[in-house]
Amino acid sequence: MVGIHGLDGEVANQTYFALFAVQHRGQESAGIAVSDGQDLHEHSGMGLVSHVFGEEALGGLSGYIAVGHCRYSTAGSSSPKNIQPIMRRPATNTDSDGCDGLVGIGPIALAHNGNIVNALELRTDPAHEHARRATSDSAVVAELIAHGWGENVPDRLARVVPRLRGSFSLVIATARQLIGVRDGLGNRPLALGRLGDGWMLASETSAFDSVGATFERDIEPGEIVVIDDDGIRSIQLELSQREAMCAFEFIYFQRPDSRIDGRLIHSVRRQMGRLLALQRPTDADLVIGVPDSAIAAATGFAEAAGLPYADGFVRNRYIGRTFIEPTERLRKLGARLKYNPLPEVVGGKRVVLLDDTIVRGTTQRQLVGMLRDIGRAREVHVRITAPPIRWPCFLGIDIPDPVELIAHGADTEEVRVRIGADSLEYLSVENLVEAIATGADRLCLGCFTREYPIEVQLPLDKFALERPMGLETALVFPRDTAVAEQPEPVGRPDADGRTVVVEVEAPARR
DSSP states (O other), rough: OEEEEETTTTHHHHHHHHHHHHHGGGGGEEEEEOOOOEEEEEEEESOOOHHHHOHHHTTTSSSSSSEEEEEEOOOSSSSSSGGGGGEEESSOOOTTTSOTTTTTTOOOOEEEEEEEETTTHHHHGGGGGGGGGGGGGHHHHHHHHHHHSSSSSHHHHHGGGGGEEEEEEEEEEEOOOOEEOOOOTTTOOOOEEEEEEEEEEEETHHHHHHOOEEEEEETTTTTEEETTEEEOOOOOOOOOOOOOOHHOOOOOOOIITEEEEEEEEEHHHHHHHHHHHSOOOOOOOOOOOTTTTTTHHHHHHHHHHTBBOOOEEEEESSSOGGGGOOHHHHHHHHHHHHHOOOOHHTTTEEEEEEEESSSHHHHHHHHHHHHHSOOOOOOEEEEESSSOOOOOOOOSBBBBOOOOOTTOOOOOHHHHHHHHSSEEEEOOOOHHHHHHHHOGGGEEEEHSSSSSSSSSSSOTTTGGSSTTTTTOOOOOOOOTTTSSOOOOOOOEEEESOOOEEOOOOOOOOO
16 A cells, blocks of 8 residues: 655656555555546556556556555455545535535545454444445445545544544545545554655555655554645544554564564564574474565574574565465465475475464465475474464454464464474464564454454454345454354344344355
């Protein structure tokens, strides 16, 4: 996710190059919207940034304000109707209620990173009739802004943001403004950079480097930043939430050359590796890492363990990140095509294999098998620089069902057997927090500990907003409620305060 407020007509090209720096965050679709000061023009499509945009497409995007997005779906299907940025334009006629919310603010283009857990509740609220057309949580937010109260977009955001539960960083372009928003949890990152005499917003600071921008600061939790021809101003909302930055950003999502709160991701991951080596000393000959996100941790592990480090795999750079592919079939295919072991490096050796996470176990099982069968490694000891992922993420990672998680209900030994390793060790929660150096009270560790920073939906139906009205899943449970295979009927008060039992259809297994 990228936004640029520049002083020339090059913002489309700059946004295009910046999106390459955050392509790893989403590979399903991409889009860019540009304002020429009067109107917004956009181009988007399914696939990678390089597939969606060519010289002709970029040439048709002239202006000085741009917002770009590459999508990883967590709410709503991977389909053309959910491509971002989401565009909303003034209607040619007034709406059925006699008003057109977009009159007065003009067209908007919205890009979103995160997951709004109460999107279904907001969409079905009778007061939000316009939001009923939305098929993703991002589209719900766009509708609330487009048809909300307020003379301008920042005013409307100040009313909308307190109603949103979950994680969200937003970058919004209007005809004359670039706006950045970060949720009160600070769960998803958003950074501000300086691009010549202009300004830039991005999900990762590595996007700044790609176009010659310089990092200024992180957008604060609960902050709205408004950039226009008069400069930059900040609106700080008072939200009753503790900070809860997603630990996965440090473990997996961010590029190693990005920074969060001033900390270089590469250095944080090296420290994770060091602490894991000290946590469980390993009798081995060699340390290797799974390219690319585990390389920094592997070098830190080797350093602390006093073992040599080597590149044990060749990675096919043209295969995307297998964890965020939307289907199990594509994950399996991607994992096999993505890596090739080097027998000359690992053959006959007792190998320590560093990886960042085990989610479903698909990749690790294949990697261990390839190291034995193709690489001819004598032993394979797997070390994971994250605690066991035993619970779903509801705030921006597509792992909503506990039965998909290999560590859910299984101890370390059971997981070791299933992936075929000689030994297995996870980084402890305490050592993870120490490596990040933020403090557990400022992190979201819910997928490891089941202690979420907000109330969450269990089970969460990724496709609820695309199901026919009346068949959506809209159960909101507190953090201490057990996960159930089938949700029980729930009670809600009617207008007179009596309890009414409502039967809710269970979501289909994926």
